[in-house]
Amino acid sequence: MNDGSNKEVGKRITRREFVARLGRGASACALVGVSAALFARGDEQELVWQIDPFKCTQCGLCQTECVLDQSAVRCAHDFQMCGYCKFCFGFFRDDALELTEGAENQACPTGAITRKFIEDPYYEYTIDRDLCIACGKCVKGCNQFGNGSLYLQVQQDICLNCSECAISAACPANAFVRVPADRPYFVKHLGPDELARSYPMR
């Protein structure tokens, strides 16, 4: 045990330890060299923040933790997954008295979701991105009882791409990941396995 008097400093090392240390030093130098070479060639990829929709638990912190007044996170809708349900669990409060568009029946606190009748019994649901405050209420309802077609996404044209994202630091689900800036949006219907294959750095 080191007693703080630095007795370890003068300790002799064995030949095996010496060779091992040389090896570690050489590996570190090689890594630095490769990184420098990649950087010099412009291969360093710009990364941005995104949310893994399969990890997010809709805890509500995306609304409150962003450094921006209105969070850079907003709700997205994958229409290929949607059931176009008449009773949409993302649109209606779970204690709604009537299945009408009255504000008192809607889950969204800002009226950001509109629905359009398609044909009985199908409705299409659209998010007004400017009104969305990323509270996640609709996402929670859709994921708990529906197809999970609603999900939260970092909007790259709004996000400041802070080096330490404040939401990421607070996220209890470790759902924030760094992804390449040239393909920054997850397409949820591809599923978790395909996303993991497409984004190996996650």
Ligand code: SF4
């Ligand atoms: S902080 Fe994490 S778990 Fe909470 S809503 Fe945002 S991404 Fe989802």
Ligand code: SF4
């Ligand atoms: S319920 Fe919340 S997350 Fe969903 S659209 Fe409305 S503000 Fe956005």
Ligand code: SF4
């Ligand atoms: S990187 Fe900054 S601006 Fe973007 S979501 Fe995180 S805290 Fe908000």
